[in-house]
Amino acid sequence: MFAHWHTPVQPVNTLDAYRAEIRKAQAMGVDGFAYNVTPGLTNWNNTYRSRIDMLYQAASEVGDFYLFPSVDMCCSNDRNWIDTVMLYRYNDPARLRMDGLPVGQTWIGQNTAPSGTGSDPVAGWKGVLDAYAAKGKPIYFIPYFPPDNGFTQQTVNHVYDRFSYAHGLYNFAAFAEGDDQLAGVRQNTYYDVAADARGRDAMAGAAPVFNRHSGAEQFGNRIIGDFEGFHTWLEEWKGIVREQPRFVEVVTWNDYLEGTYIGGPYPGRLPSSSTGNDLNHAAYRKLAQYYIEWYTMDTQPTITNDxxxxxxxxxxxxxxxxxxxxxxxxxxxxxxxxxxxxxxxxxxxxxxxxxxxxxxxxxxxxxxxxxxxxxxxxxxxxxxxxxxxxxxxxxxxxxxxxxxxxxxxxxxxxxxxx
Structure with missing residues (x-):
């Protein structure tokens, strides 16, 4: 049970703040963060590496909390940067390991070959993973590689078959769409069905809301869909309980740019690009506790408190x-x-x-x-x-x-x- 930690937009970057967020996550049943890192090596060396070091320190000090990289392929395919982030703290005790392997994730990249690997993304990513294994550093690979032509069972199946060497796939896009509150619920099902049929893994997503009001461009000023308060959130958790995917990753813990956060909030501490996203989302955490316990134990909990x-x-x-x-x-x-x-x-x-x-x-x-x-x-x-x-x-x-x-x-x- 994990949550997506957006390294670039976390507004308060202190050890105390990181420990506080980890404790909030543990209180609702979250076991770790997938830390998103955007390109490239200059940002990594100047800013993000020190933040990730601090996150690992906080996780180690709090205890029983695990981290893994989510390499954001939004804007670059630089192989050196990908390798640096994916292999960073490979042997750290707080690095999440599955089936004995440190976990690595991407955010998109299904149509982008890492630099120096040719033009075919399928061969390119396989080459990267093979190179890690040859150096004695194999990765448990579970990227967010969404289908290109919308989400159906057939399109999700195709991505699983296209990247047949990936251990599993992650559904980051667990959002309401337009006036369809259950789009994300169906997407999670597609991943679960595809994974089960192939003996591989699925990582379901769960998202509370989406609100971005930062610019006039296509992706800078949108809400994606009507989440109807808690409805999309609760229905996604019901589906997760029903289908029991191996992994769940909340979308997101702290993306204050796009309003999908369930951590914080940080009123008065956000930049203008995060306008409107200093509101309190703590109720999403509280309501999810019941379903996370159900998912984790695979037994419906008795409600003992209102x-x-x-x-x-x-x-x-x-x-x-x-x-x-x-x-x-x-x-x-x-x-x-x-x-x-x-x-x-x-x-x-x-x-x-x-x-x-x-x-x-x-x-x-x-x-x-x-x-x-x-x-x-x-x-x-x-x-x-x-x-x-x-x-x-x-x-x-x-x-x-x-x-x-x-x-x-x-x-x-x-x-x-x-």
Whole structure:
């Protein structure tokens, strides 16, 4: 059970901050981080190597936490840089090992041969892995190599067959798509089916939300899809429990550029490129604990404590920003103006959502439930009652206000448990 750690955009890079994030991860059942490193050797030597050293030190000091590289092939195919990152700390006790081999991952690269290996990516990556093995440093290779023509069972099968030497494949793209909240759930299934049929491994993804508002270019101003509060997140965890892939990697722990983080938050510490992504996502961590325990033990846990949570955006999708140099994020029309709730109940209870001056009450049985209502400006709150007495409340730290200067389609969350 792992999470994607985005080295370039972590805003506070101190040993104390790293230890704190690792402890948060362990508290929800995460065993380690895949540390994403973007190109190239200059960035590595000047910045990223020292951050990775600190991450390894923090993991070692906290204990029982493991790390592995995720080489980001977004912008370079430089072989020297790839080798440097992939083999760095090869024998470190905190380097994750599977089947006796240190683990290595990429973020894309399925159509890019590492430099000096020819033009064929399939032969190129095999040559790189063979060279590592010849030096006595074989790698357990489980890259994110997405299909080129969209996700279907056939296209995922094709990638497994194309890179037949990879130990498995990772599904980083576990997002809602448009108004399809379950796209990522189906993708995880495709990987699991393909892996099982070939006797290989799958690494499922789970993503809470996506929110980027950093530039006008195609990928700089988008939300990808409507995650419906906790719905995509919970359905992905249900699928993971059902299918039991060998690995899971949360997308992501700390990508404050694209808003997929479940760590932090770091209000007031983010650059302007991460606008809107200082909101609290702690409820995603709390709700996932139940499913991670289920996945890890392969037995449904008994709910012994109540948990309540809410998620909401900060303004209506129809609100108009008075000072934003950028348009609304692409995909904004897919979202709904809704206050979302999720609860884990040890026995039946009444759950009340309050949005501004409006509210709605739900009579619920024991178990896991999602509830929702149209949102209104003002304070956002959830309360749990039994026998006419309020037992739990959670109030969002942010209200809804349609008088805005900048657009923000991220969620703020709040939770409480007994």
């Amino acid at each position: 948990t309540i949570a809410i998620a909401h955006r900060l303004h209506s999708k129809y609100a108009v920003a008075s000072e934003d140099p950028l348009a609304k994020q692409r995909g904004w029309e897919n979202v709904e103006d809704v206050l979302y709730g999720a609860v884990l109940l040890k026995k039946p209870a009444q759950v009340r959502l309050q949005s501004g001056n409006t509210s709605q009450t739900f009579d619920l049985t024991a178990g896991v439930h999602e509830v929702s209502m149209p949102f209104a400006e003002g304070t956002q709150r959830i309360a749990l009652s039994r026998g006419g007495q309020i037992r739990l409340t959670a109030t969002s730290s942010r209200s809804i206000n349609n008088d805005i200067t900048r657009y923000n389609f991220n969620y703020n969350t709040a939770w409480a448990a007994n």
